[in-house]
Amino acid sequence: MQRFNFPVIQPDPALEELRAELQAFLREEREAGNFRPEPECWMASSDPEFSKKMGKRGWIGLTWSSQYGGHDKTALERYIVTEETLRAGAPVGAHWIADRQHAPMLIEHGTEEQKRDILPRIAAGECYFAIGLSEPGAGSDLANVKTKAEKVEGGWKINGQKIWSSGAHISHYMVAILRTSPADGRNRHVGLSQIMIDLSLPGVTIKPITDLSGDAHFNEVYFEDVIVPDDCLLGEEGGGWKQVTGELAMERSGPERFLSSYITLETALHQLQGKLGSDSQARLGKLIANLRTLRGMSWGIANLLHQGVSPETEAALVKDLGNRLENDLTLQVRALLNDLPEDEWSDEMRRILNIGILRSPPNTLRGGTTEVMRGITARQLGLR
């Protein structure tokens, strides 16, 4: 019997205070011209200056101990920060991945020295990470990674290539999944390990790839006899696959999986308030009902994670539904805008909508494709 249960969690007044603070900060920054809002801001809008301001305010590194520069807060506070910055379309791309993914990984697997050195810099908004999963021959089929790390005296020697590494060109480190021993014919998941690589080391070459909109935020990363010290192996040698799949549950259920394009709707609503015809009202009602429901699910998962439960399938469901919704949102805004003569559209509206359209294909790819998400769900349903 299949049952998916997401707890309903009521708003917490303390969290709402935090939300209000963020809203005030983001409004001031935008009004001062310190950023221009954009869809997909967590991937494609990076501004180290902005990240440092967030760090100063204590809005990065919320969840870890103050001993390592963190703020001893919970994943729920973190959720509010991510949700508000996404809503504002703020340039949070530089620190996003380090804060979300690699800091928790270091806390679990890093040495004391790494934690003392790196975590405070992440929390200050000054140290950025890239994800090194994909390779030219390993996208959906991630177990097919070929990039190798060989054991050498005092460390590991790395050779091979990663691709689509978002933000690698501005990042200080990459955590890569690498082959540390040959694949067992029957179980391709063995022999993979997670290794942290300082991207300033000799032998690392980073080549930006320009996307269809003209941005260049993802990269090819080449490793030629790159030597990293022993303690850069995170977790267990050969345990990389299990570690990665655990990490993906967190990666897949966050608000960035359904709110990436919300700024497009909000910008349009500022212009359309009180002007929508009845057809558009129906579209808006449906969109908002979908958003409210998805937010409930995502918030429910955040609360489960907070209690130490890792709901992998629920996360896959939320990502699939959420990605469809964020793409649909852009399409619905195009329809709503028919209610306003084109010469009344602000330049800002046109800019944001166009960016949203150009940045829509990756929603259903990055972090695992729709087809892969459905495969995870099907397995949970007992169909595979």
Place this chain on the structure above:
Amino acid sequence: MINTEGMVAETAAKIYTDLCGREVPHEAAAGQYPQALWDALAENGLPLAWVSEDNGGFGADYDEVFGAIWVSAEAASPVPFAETLIANWLLDRAGVAIPDGASTFALLDGNAASVPFAGTADHVAVYDASKNAIALYKTADASAADGQALSPDSDTRLDFSTATPVASAATNLSRRAVEALILTVRAVQMASAIEAALNLSIAYVSDREQFGRPLSKFQAIQHQLAVAASESAAATMAATQAASALARSADDPEKAWHEAVVAKVQIGHSVEAVTVPFHQVHGAMGYTQEYDLHHYTRRLWAWRDTLGNEHHWSKTLGAELAVTSPDQIWKGVTTGAWIAS
């Protein structure tokens, strides 16, 4: 979470397990009413769960009763359990004595109204927003229109213009309060029916073989059901959110209206997204009267029309949001606190 563990829900679960096996909805459709099922529910006082103690009920929490409603929809209840709960809630709120037996409800528009289980329930509690009144009629006293019904228990149009009420009373229940309750009950039933039909579909494709292997091994089938499962999870979330809002505003159900409408819109739109794949993966078998799937899909098609279809409600919600500030909308999405009062 819909609480299926409370006393009320557990009693209902036991009764439905004992007396509503998979043959029962089929027999009911063939004209053999499961009187024993109804009697067991009534003997345990379940239809009075939401009636105040003064009026002979036991004033149970919303939560637990929603658990019982979930269970009844899962069993494709051929008796008007949820409808009687709603009718008795309305009557109790207006201080009208609760009649014996099965009842149903209607929201009057003009002289007529759409009434579920009109052919089964003895009484109908009619809410008339224009008069702020609730009247109790014998169902047989109203005249019924003839039409093709979506499901055996789905709405019949009843005209009340020549009928005389058994009792009536003024009520201070607002239309929105009534809508909040009815839409939430339907949301819970629909989420439950979607989940039940999903489970039926999973079992079917795991069993049925074509091309030498179970259908479940075909990726095209897996993906159709994965999409349906995500819609099912969303429907459960929306229903749970609405149920929880109602439980929190028990004294003023009107406050739960927005969350109820959100659930109505979300789940109403999901019906197409689930019933299409459910029927598709079942092949011709799902189209037969003999098989169970239609107990759920026909009810889903009927229930999505309760108090108007999802397009009507999308527009109603959207019309209200279209004149509020984007800040207010965001607040609703993130906290469930919809319109500033």
